[in-house]
Amino acid sequence: MMSAPINNNTIVNIPDQRTAKMPKRNYINNEHGLLSWLFTADHKRIAILYLISITFFFFIGGAFAGLIRLELLTPQPDLVASDTYNKFFTMHGIVMIFLFLVPSVPATLGNFFIPIMIGAKDLAFPKINLLSWYLYMAGGTFTLAALVLGGVDTGWTFTTPLSTHYLNTHVITAATAIFIAGFSSIFTGLNFIVTIHRMRAPGMTWFRMPLFVWSNYAASILMVLGTPVLAIAIVLVALERTIGIGVFDPTKGGDPLLFQHLFWFYSHPAVYIMILPGMGVISEVISTFSRKRVFGYTAVAFSSVAIALFGFFVWAHHMFIMGVSNYSALVFSLLTMLVAVPSAIKIFNWAFTLQKGSITFETPMLYAFAFIGLFTIGGLTGVFLGSLGMDIHLTETYFIVAHFHYVMVGGMLMAFLAGVHFWWPKMTGRMYPESLSKLSALTSFIGFNITFLPQFILGYLGMPRRYHAYPAEYQVLNVLSTAGATVLGVGFTLPMLYLAWSLKYGAIAGNNPWQATGLEWQIQSPPLTENFTETPIMDHEAYDYEWLENKTAHEVTTVG
């Protein structure tokens, strides 16, 4: 079965399609009917539920992005009214952050693969896992309700006293949505931490775990410790709105900045909740397609933990000009510089993983390259913002918009797509169409840069964010950006279509099409409900390609 690759520039090794069959028994056909999905406790099925729902919300968020860009095609406020525009970017931000990017990799790929990667049968608390999906859906429903009832226009940051006293839109509905979705995220994180501590297979020591597990572990810590602070901040906003308690109201002696402190205490770590799991995906992909263990495994593992730890110390860099004391601004700026270092370590370690490797360029690898380039730009422009004096000019402009789209879309979304393509054969048992997917990776890369590079220039010119209308001299760059967004939209819609297509027509993948080392690749695709027929014993490190070569066929632990 593990015959030598036929072709010298690919490692793809799939069974002979004339004889290959999908495994008779797997987690997908284990039970039938809608109810078997809605009441499942199987982490793999819950992952699929999540995958479907976050894709749905991604396209909702994307539709708002389309509307934003359409409005900004011309300097005049001509497409929609100001209030409507404000609702657009608020909805875009809330949906993309809380309903798409935060759960994206952890709740789908993490949910599916963390137990398998550490040799467990399931997450520690399968029912809580299901509960967290229901909470997520409830949060999503509230968001949609806020949208249908007339929208919210607070911006995703809910700045007080604007959100508490000056808006009469559905702030409380949206706040409820975030509160509930927050608990979904807490439970996911809690489940991961317990699973990683308690459920590892014999021999699976911490430093034998794949880096994907490490980075999700770090992100989980942030979810568990950060999210409750957001929850209480949101509760106080709701109370302030309903009964006017005054803790954030300057006319009653409250401090509106207190809300910012509480909000960013979560929301800065949240950006690392968003990026860390993506970094984990990149480690897996780079290693697999260069057939080499990750350069400096321990450094990469610890840098995830370092990012999580330091991530808690820098939140006030979102408030540099908002009236925090200048002394504390100094401290937070310094710490921001420190938190940037572990990311740099990762980037260089990945680059050196390629060295002396044997590299092939399948789609996940292309997305990973896109990640490295775009995240480097996004991250380094983050350093601009962390630098106090520079931030004065750049804050609240399109420069920030460009910064965070570079890290979130260019970074995390690309990593998510890398991961989806990488594990698609394992999750579904089918290959995606390779050349089409390469084309769409390229399309989104180009479209992305056309969309967001001009925004850096716009930002330095001073174009404020959340502006419905803008001076005419900014139009050319905005037109470019809108044009790019169209290309980008195509680039992101294509995968949806061909992945759906591949469910039925894709080539049958076999167990280990990439010849990767992870435990998840040693079991059948799609996996059995119980993952492993027998508890695996781990006696080698992650990314041990020599072990893979010497492994004999009968050591594959599950046959369908």
Add this chain to the structure above:
Amino acid sequence: MANAIATAHEHDAHHAHDEHVVLPQHLHHFETEEQQREAGTFGMWLFLLTEIMFFGGMFFAYLLYRNWYNPAFVAASNQLSVKLGAINTAILITSGYAMALGVYAAEVRKKQMLVWTLIATTIFGFAFLGVKTVEYKEKFEKHHVPGASFDVKEFVNPAAFGLKEEPLAPDMAQKTQIFFVLYFAMTGMHALHMIIGLALLFWLIYRANRGDFSSGYVAPIENFGLYWHFVDIVWIFLFPLLYLINKHVG
């Protein structure tokens, strides 16, 4: 490297030297019951971490405004009854004690004792809420509930109400509202946790009476105990912060 992903051939054997009987509550995805129990405890502790941070936000708000508006906090705090607060502290500690005994009872598989300690826990829990209701009612009558009906007359002119306090300047008196906001937010959130706990207690009593926890399966009791003690701890801090430390101006 020879015996790569080998399989655990002793997989079934290890139950043999395990002194526990296989409980019906053992979930299939755990290797052992011990693993299951420890996972549960750890999960509960992580959940309590999130609770710490949840209350943490309010504790910080309290700390900040107490520093800013110290005289208002002192005056407002003196409106609370130390006596009721102290009684309630004792009640809650007693309830926690009953709960701790309950955990012991479950561990040594004494069904009757378990049921009775749980019932005691519940009764003291309700007693706490009862006292709290009395206190809330008084606040309501005195117009100390933040909102439209909030009134600062007692703080501006304490002598007229037979209070020995120093009068507050009107601008400072207005800030007593912030104290009461935090008072209600914190004790209210605490009471909410108690109510959730009491609801769970009913269910646990029902199950204990059915004998679910008499065979060595004690995880739910232990984990609920952790939750209940955590709620205690929150109160242990709320009591001095709200009732006591403002008795004398710092």
Add this chain to the structure above:
Amino acid sequence: MHISPVLWQFLTKWLAASALFPREASTVAPYTDALYFFLIGMTLVGLILVGILVFGFSIRYRRERNPVATQVEGSTLLEATWTIIPLAIFLVTFVWGALLYFRIYTPPTNALNIYVIGKQWMWKAEHPGGQHEINALHVPIGRPVQLTMISQDVFHSFSIPDFRVKREVIPGRYSTVWFNATEPGTYHIFCTQYCGTLHSGMIGEVTALSPEDYDKWTKESTSGMSLAQNGERLFASMGCNACHSGSAAARGPNLAGVYGTKLQLTNGSQVLVNDAYLRDAILNPSQHVTAGYAPIMPTYQGQISEDGLIDLVEYIKNLNSNYRVQQTLGTSQSDLAAPATPGMVKP
């Protein structure tokens, strides 16, 4: 391909009118730009470095050329290098950025002070001479100008990109920013903090004028009453002079010359009397009681608008002797209700 001349003309005009880099119209702008170019340099170096590594290795070690990978553990030396070098660069960035920050946010003492009030959704500038402007600001070039800003409702943010300055305008608290314009011209003012429906309409124009033109402008647009004069009227009509009469028997402290001094408070601490302190002393008097006085001053929270507060602050700031106070004490009449601020336009 043939492009119609009309379209062509439109395109060239359009492109010519578009901007790629903001004008450098204040003294700090070059400093900001220098840091910006440094940071761009850093980004390019970082990006090119990463690019060379990734592409170089990809070409050199692609499967066709290197069918078998060589496993490497890692290298402490290399890893230390790429920990320390970025750290060093980031620390330079930090120091440089911090210096710039203090440059932008530390106004020189001789700056011309202009008050700015932000409210949904307009900017209102008040010059000490009593000139009021809506969504516009006239300033002289070659002279440091300090803005003392406050919001009447929500957070706003006052930004002049061509000057590279920006500062949040906070409800309930003065914030300041300063600049020194170098070139006559008009520049955008943006509200950059999201503040509700017409956030994007909360814009205006700074007009930087040569000193002569500025003088001319001040004379032409004066409302007849300076801020301090307005303040004086308020001081009388609100009854402040009843206690702050400046006489030895007065119940309140003497306010003449108090600005800029350090006050001893009853709680033992010392405070510097600045604009923010004066404002707070009027709204929250009991929070910082001056040593030797009883906390009897009533609060004026909710009774004076931010405009009125600015008038009062400006008045007390410029109060050098109590001569005028005692004058008003004799003449203060009830016909002097709080003066309506001239030039004020309801949104």
Add this chain to the structure above:
Amino acid sequence: MSAHNDAMNTTNPEHAEHHILGPGTYTTIYVTLLILTGITVGAAFIPMGVLNPIVALAIASVKAVVVMLWFMHVKYQSRLIKMTVGAGFFTFFVLIMMTMSDYISRAWGQW
């Protein structure tokens, strides 16, 4: 667990033997807590200036630690649980101290 894993367990920081505390211990703790409650109420009525809040909070912390160590069995738990508890309080501390650093230093200077 397999032999392989049992061997590790002796030093495994994530594992601790299940320890059962008896009613005697619990009663001792209970009485201690009641006494501490009494002390803290009493201390509140002795004027000690700035020390009052400090004493009150110190006693509360002692009570909390006592509850955690015995009622919540932390004393007999694995290092993992101990570190988890520590991590919670550490993060709480970060929240309080770093935010307070802003508020305290705001009063220092001209900004």
